[in-house]
Each structure stands twice: as structure tokens, then as C-alpha cells.
Amino acid sequence: RITYVNGDYLPEAEAKVSIFDRGFLMADGVYEVTTVVGGKLIDFAGHMARLRRSLGELRMDAPTSEDDLLAIHRELVRRNALEEGLIYLQVTRGAADRDFAFPPAGTKPSLVLFTQAGPVLERESVRRGIKVATVPDLRWARRDIKTVQLLAPSLAKMEAKAKGADDAWMVGEDGFVTEGSSNNAYIVAGGKVVTRHLSNAILHGITRASVVRLAAETGMNVEERPFTVAEAKAADEAFITSASAFVTPVVSIDGVALGDGSPGPIAKRMREVYVAESLARAI
Ligand code: PMP
Numbered sequence: 001r002i003t004y005v006n007g008d009y010l011p012e013a014e015a016k017v018s019i020f021d022r023g024f025l026m027a028d029g030v031y032e033v034t035t036v037v038g039g040k041l042i043d044f045a046g047h048m049a050r051l052r053r054s055l056g057e058l059r060m061d062a063p064t065s066e067d068d069l070l071a072i073h074r075e076l077v078r079r080n081a082l083e084e085g086l087i088y089l090q091v092t093r094g095a096a097d098r099d100f101a102f103p104p105a106g107t108k109p110s111l112v113l114f115t116q117a118g119p120v121l122e123r124e125s126v127r128r129g130i131k132v133a134t135v136p137d138l139r140w141a142r143r144d145i146k147t148v149q150l151l152a153p154s155l156a157k158m159e160a161k162a163k164g165a166d167d168a169w170m171v172g173e174d175g176f177v178t179e180g181s182s183n184n185a186y187i188v189a190g191g192k193v194v195t196r197h198l199s200n201a202i203l204h205g206i207t208r209a210s211v212v213r214l215a216a217e218t219g220m221n222v223e224e225r226p227f228t229v230a231e232a233k234a235a236d237e238a239f240i241t242s243a244s245a246f247v248t249p250v251v252s253i254d255g256v257a258l259g260d261g262s263p264g265p266i267a268k269r270m271r272e273v274y275v276a277e278s279l280a281r282a283i
Helices: 020-028 046-055 068-078 124-128 150-162 206-219 229-233 265-281
Strands: 001-007 008-011 029-035 084-092 110-117 130-136 166-172 179-181 184-189 191-195 223-224 237-242 247-255
Touching: 001 068, 008 068, 008 265, 020 084, 029 046, 046 068, 046 084, 046 206, 068 084, 068 110, 124 166, 124 247, 130 237, 150 166, 166 229, 184 206, 184 229, 191 206, 206 223, 206 237, 206 247, 206 265, 237 265, 247 265
Parallel strands: 130 166, 130 247, 191 223
Antiparallel strands: 001 008, 001 110, 029 084, 084 110, 166 179, 179 184, 184 191, 184 237, 237 247
């Protein structure tokens, strides 16, 4: 695999960053994951807009221009002959003496990217639907910033797996679902698609933005508001969205089957509409 590290394309064995990098020491970094299908990037502009916002919220310098970032993504697709999979991009505040205060102006941000090949369009999880288990949301209060602090969602996913589920839906102290460990959460009840509104409590998913828009464009009723675990368990169907999962049906919550326990019609329809539209826009 060929990776990108601060200006160089390197085989993965040579891809290294400093032990003083603030991403390593303090999780002082942000990331994006862009999906590749047919060698093309899905919603690249959306990912770049969110990256810009994450950097701005953390007062971190952009490592390079968005044109350069596009060129790097395309070069990695070419060098790795990547047909289907993802490109991971991470920016950190760079390497400096360990200090809670930001390093001196002029410290260079670190920029690393790598690819991961794997099926995106055809997945067993989509055919079967996934089981989710609810777990407490232990994350910080700025979940809208896509930082590399992923320990809480990693623990959440492990807890869900220990309960026999495929993924976690994280729940706030108020009993309302925030989102999945690495995806946005939706329920469908009485013909309405319900997903939590945008705020600092959840990541503003790029896939979520497309799905909410497409649902409205195809005449579906969308309510952006919080929903409880009890409401979710009583729903007709549910699904998740993310750059890599696209739209993936959820068939049970904490062991309670939704509908007949198989992927629901609205989830399936949303996936078809999303895949068609996002592939048509891929660059
Ligand atoms: N929420 C969280 C917590 C995530 O980590 C992700 C994946 N980045 C998402 C939602 C989905 O966002 P996107 O559609 O941009 O991949």
C-alpha cells in the first residue's frame, strides 16, 4: 500500500510520524473518510467542507489547499489501483514539546492519508441488516467536530459486540439516542423518517445531509428531532448512514426485532436512492 505523509508518497512500512505529534499525545487532530467506488470519490466537496469546519473550530491551520487535497486523493487512488474502498485523511496540530497550550505559531500541521480497499456496494450487513445495542454515550460535548478522540465510540462498539450486536447506538443521560458509534441513526414510524437534529451532540454526517435532502425530494416526511430508545424499539424500521455504510438497515435494537426482523422497505429505498445519486455526483 502506498500512503501519503507530509508531502511524500511512501510504502506503508516507511509511513511514520513523530512521537511528539500532538495527534498521538493529545488526540489533537481531525479526520475525514471519503468512500471510493469505481475509482471515484463520493461527496468529496462535503468532506472538505466539514474538514474546514473541524479545523476552524479547533483553530488549527489547514495543511494545504483543497485543490492539493483532491490531487493527493486522486494520486492515492491511482497508485493503489483503488476501485472500491476508502481514503482516510488526518490532520494534526503537528509535533512540538508536550504542553497543553498550543505550540508556537508556525508549527507545521501533520497531514497523513492512506487507503483501505474493501467492498462498499455489496455487503452482507446490507442484505441481512444489522443488530444494534444501546450503550451510554461517554463522549465529550463537541461531537460535531470530527476529532481523532475515538476511544469512547470504540468502547461503545466493543460493549455492543459483547452483547451480541453488530454496533452500538449511543444514548445520552436524557434517554435520547445521539447516534451510532460511527454513523447517524434513524427510525421510521408511521411513515415518517426521524433522525436527531444537528447540534453539538452529534457529528454532522455528510451522508446524513444527502439522505435527509433525498428523503424530502422523494416525498418522504422527515422529522429532525431526538428520539428515545423506547420510541426506537417500537418503530417500524430503522437504519444508519455513514460514508462507508451508505444506508444500512437496522433490524433489531437491544434484541427487540423491528417489524418482521428483516430490512425495512424505506431503508432499502433510501439506500437505492442514495447510491444512485451519490455515484452520479462522484468525481
Ligand atoms: N457519526 C459519527 C460519530 C461518525 O463517526 C460518523 C462517521 N464519520 C458519522 C456519524 C457519519 O458521518 P459521514 O456520513 O460523514 O460518514
